[in-house]
Amino acid sequence: MAEDPNFTLNKASHASHCLRCLRGLPGSFAEADTSRVAIGFYCLGALDILGLLSQKVNESVRQGYIDWIYNQQTASPLGTGFRPSPYSSVSTSASDSQQDDHLFDRPNLIMTYTALLSLAILRDDLTRVDRKGLVNLVRHSQQDDGSFSAFPGKGEADLRIVYTAFAICHMLDDWSSVNIDKAISFIRTCRTYEGGYGEVPFSEAQGGPTYCALASLHLLPAEYSSSATLSVKERRSTVRWLAQNQAKDGGFRGRTEKVADACYSFWCGASLRILGAANEVDEASNADFLNRCQFRTGGIAKTPNEVPDPYHTYLSLAALAMYPPKTENLTWSLPRLDPLLNATEETARWARDHLRISAIS
Amino acid sequence: MSSRTSSPDFPPLYAERPEWSDVVPIPQNDEDANPIAPIFYTPEYKDATDYFRGIVKTGEKSKRVLELTESIIRLNPAHYSAWQYRYQTLLSTSSSLSDELTLMDTYATEFLKTYQVWHHRRLLLTLLHQPPSSPSPSSPTPTTTTSPTHTPTTTPPLPLQAELTFITSALRTDAKNYHTWAYRQWVLSHFSRPELWSGEISFVESMLDEDVRNNSAWHHRFFVVFASGVREGDEDREEVRRRELAYTKEKIALAPNNGSAWNYLRGILTHTHTPFATQADFVLPYTLPYPSPSQTEPLDKDVDVKMTDEDKDTDKDEKNSSPENTVVDLENPRPEAGADLPSPLAIEFMADIYEERGGKEDVLSAVELWKSLRDEHDTIRKNYWEFRINDALHPSR
Numbered sequence: 001m002a003e004d005p006n007f008t009l010n011k012a013s014h015a016s017h018c019l020r021c022l023r024g025l026p027g028s029f030a031e032a033d034t035s036r037v038a039i040g041f042y043c044l045g046a047l048d049i050l051g052l053l054s055q056k057v058n059e060s061v062r063q064g065y066i067d068w069i070y071n072q073q074t075a076s077p078l079g080t081g082f083r084p085s086p087y088s089s090v091s092t093s094a095s096d097s098q099q100d101d102h103l104f105d106r107p108n109l110i111m112t113y114t115a116l117l118s119l120a121i122l123r124d125d126l127t128r129v130d131r132k133g134l135v136n137l138v139r140h141s142q143q144d145d146g147s148f149s150a151f152p153g154k155g156e157a158d159l160r161i162v163y164t165a166f167a168i169c170h171m172l173d174d175w176s177s178v179n180i181d182k183a184i185s186f187i188r189t190c191r192t193y194e195g196g197y198g199e200v201p202f203s204e205a206q207g208g209p210t211y212c213a214l215a216s217l218h219l220l221p222a223e224y225s226s227s228a229t230l231s232v233k234e235r236r237s238t239v240r241w242l243a244q245n246q247a248k249d250g251g252f253r254g255r256t257e258k259v260a261d262a263c264y265s266f267w268c269g270a271s272l273r274i275l276g277a278a279n280e281v282d283e284a285s286n287a288d289f290l291n292r293c294q295f296r297t298g299g300i301a302k303t304p305n306e307v308p309d310p311y312h313t314y315l316s317l318a319a320l321a322m323y324p325p326k327t328e329n330l331t332w333s334l335p336r337l338d339p340l341l342n343a344t345e346e347t348a349r350w351a352r353d354h355l356r357i358s359a360i361s
Numbered sequence: 362m363s364s365r366t367s368s369p370d371f372p373p374l375y376a377e378r379p380e381w382s383d384v385v386p387i388p389q390n391d392e393d394a395n396p397i398a399p400i401f402y403t404p405e406y407k408d409a410t411d412y413f414r415g416i417v418k419t420g421e422k423s424k425r426v427l428e429l430t431e432s433i434i435r436l437n438p439a440h441y442s443a444w445q446y447r448y449q450t451l452l453s454t455s456s457s458l459s460d461e462l463t464l465m466d467t468y469a470t471e472f473l474k475t476y477q478v479w480h481h482r483r484l485l486l487t488l489l490h491q492p493p494s495s496p497s498p499s500s501p502t503p504t505t506t507t508s509p510t511h512t513p514t515t516t517p518p519l520p521l522q523a524e525l526t527f528i529t530s531a532l533r534t535d536a537k538n539y540h541t542w543a544y545r546q547w548v549l550s551h552f553s554r555p556e557l558w559s560g561e562i563s564f565v566e567s568m569l570d571e572d573v574r575n576n577s578a579w580h581h582r583f584f585v586v587f588a589s590g591v592r593e594g595d596e597d598r599e600e601v602r603r604r605e606l607a608y609t610k611e612k613i614a615l616a617p618n619n620g621s622a623w624n625y626l627r628g629i630l631t632h633t634h635t636p637f638a639t640q641a642d643f644v645l646p647y648t649l650p651y652p653s654p655s656q657t658e659p660l661d662k663d664v665d666v667k668m669t670d671e672d673k674d675t676d677k678d679e680k681n682s683s684p685e686n687t688v689v690d691l692e693n694p695r696p697e698a699g700a701d702l703p704s705p706l707a708i709e710f711m712a713d714i715y716e717e718r719g720g721k722e723d724v725l726s727a728v729e730l731w732k733s734l735r736d737e738h739d740t741i742r743k744n745y746w747e748f749r750i751n752d753a754l755h756p757s758r
């Protein structure tokens with residue numbers, strides 16, 4: 001195709017969007033209170049993929065972010081992990097006893113996973129991470145049916161949280177706290193007749209939980225590969241469902257007959273890559289769709305002409321890193337992405353090398 | 362500092378209210394040099410959360426805490442600490458859970474994209490409909506130090522049927538909301554009462570009458586009919602299979618390019634171990650460029666793969682052209698006039714029939730169909746069809 005001048009990845013303006021969000025969010029974003037660590041991950045992760053982190057954020061600010069993330073590390077009797085922000089903390093100073101705090105200021109597995117990756121993106125050496133506490137947290141978050149809840153103890157559980165627990169175990173290279181067989185059987189019960197996975201048993205096949213299921217199964221240690229691998233028939237129907245989710249406009253939808261949304265270029269695209277079916281994506285039209293989701297002043301939105309946010313910005317870039325369009329235009333060249341941990345290969349390697357339990361003497 | 366007047370829309374800040382003067386507000390401790398994504402809170406939100414932290418510190422559980430947590434939830438429905446504290450407060454003040462559920466009806470439509478709204482509802486419903494013998498709720502509860510001292514209020518809870526009615530009305534606001542559907546599936550499977558299940562098929566049908574492409578409704582149908590056990594009246598599985606096939610094919614006739622209906626058709630067949638080939642007569646007209654109402658003649662020899670379970674392995678040449686082919690077949694509704702044909706989903710299905718059959722000639726027929734998808738009818742998936750072609754021609758690869 002003739003090179004369209006509008007077919008350009010506006011790296012600098014996407015970096016600006018992420019930097020603006022890192023610096024602060026308007027009051028209408030109060031809901032971010034319970035996900036600031038995750039928002040930080042999307043912003044830092046986007047800057048990492050864009051290759052602009054060290055250029056746009058100076059060393060002292062990077063150190064400041066590292067310190068802030070560590071301030072979210074919270075110990076509880078049921079394990080240590082990271083909270084989304086200090087929004088529920090009632091300690092007025094660091095020396096304050098956290099004794100009565102932990103009920104409402106608890107570590108959260110989703111935040112823990114995004115905090116660990118953010119620290120890796122910032123190339124922190126991860127020595128301040130309480131590894132034993134992490135193992136404990138994972139242990140106490142597993143439910144009787146094999147699933148995981150975001151918080152230790154009994155609670156709401158779904159495939160997203162299974163994935164974050166598995167990603168943490170994988171980075172730690174320590175699965176001692178998990179009943180793996182039960183977890184695998186939970187994942188299997190979330191599979192639907194369409195070939196995708198729902199967030200909880202009985203729910204509709206959706207791109208996000210499908211990624212979580214497939215990535216979880218592939219993160220497991222090699223000795224589980226026989227029980228974790230999909231059968232030939234299962235794999236076929238999953239690949240089919242994923243491929244059918246690429247819409248005519250080039251983007252991916254999360255569920256059958258819905259419209260495309262930029263984030264599913266990652267969730268479905270990474271799923272296909274995990275299944276070894278990456279060739280089946282039409283990367284040119286996928287990139288064309290994401291190109292049109294770029295917002296004039298930076299950031300990427302879920303659909304063309306929508307307002308951008310860090311979540312869709314990060315996931316679109318991650319999708320493009322896996323499925324770069326074939327073009328002379330160098331703005332589209334991005335570093336390779338690790339589809340299982342959802343980070344650049346370099347960052348994923350850093351996380352594994354520095355978090356591994358056996359790495360500390 | 363305040364020039365604000367109190368009105369229902371702008372109630373006074375907690376800091377300005379004498380009845381809250383005994384609470385010591387605790388500001389958020391986020392004094393780092395470089396906090397990540399700090400939020401420039403509105404005065405209302407900062408005020409309410411400062412008082413919330415003050416309350417959490419003292420552990421107060423009282424009626425006014427219900428007001429405070431409601432203020433916070435209205436400003437940030439994802440504030441899970443406020444939700445959790447509210448739940449515990451409801452229990453320790455023996456508040457009416459039915460009233461709370463009614464309040465939640467409005468929340469569910471205002472904040473229906475928020476996990477917490479549905480989780481809270483789940484907790485309430487579990488307690489309200491706890492079997493009298495069971496000492497504690499058996500389903501998801503937050504870690505809690507307060508044991509549920511709640512004694513059921515004098516007003517008996519509405520029957521669970523009312524909950525399904527509520528969900529149906531919530532789906533009117535957003536017919537594909539993932540949480541709403543998951544919640545409906547939870548209500549049905551958690552309480553699993555025959556009278557709850559009995560209306561589900563007609564409910565699904567009314568949803569699909571509204572929008573035949575609502576995949577959430579199709580999924581729900583599969584959940585009710587196949588995935589969650591056998592319903593009362595559905596014991597004759599052969600009859601169920603027939604009913605489901607007929608329903609689905611009728612919907613495909615209505616909208617031949619509806620992926621949800623085709624996926625459901627695949628789902629029924631796979632679940633009941635029925636070969637795809639049993640549907641060849643039905644599928645064929647949808648693979649052709651335009652519907653031809655006069656075409657009741659035996660179908661084109663090259664693509665006709667009419668067969669039953671038994672003749673699955675026999676050569677295509679020996680097939681007998683059965684007289685049924687020439688009469689209008691109610692089991693195989695034909696595309697409506699003006700339908701957008703051929704349907705790529707039908708071509709894909711037909712290719713799967715050939716591939717399932719597995720003879721050398723069949724594979725070549727499948728390849729021809731995949732090529733037509735790759736080159737003409739479904740080019741967005743050209744790489745996928747290319748893969749199917751290679752996979753069929755070189756299966757050992």
Ligand SMILES: [Zn+2]
Binds near residue numbers: 261262263264302312
């Ligand atoms: Zn999205």
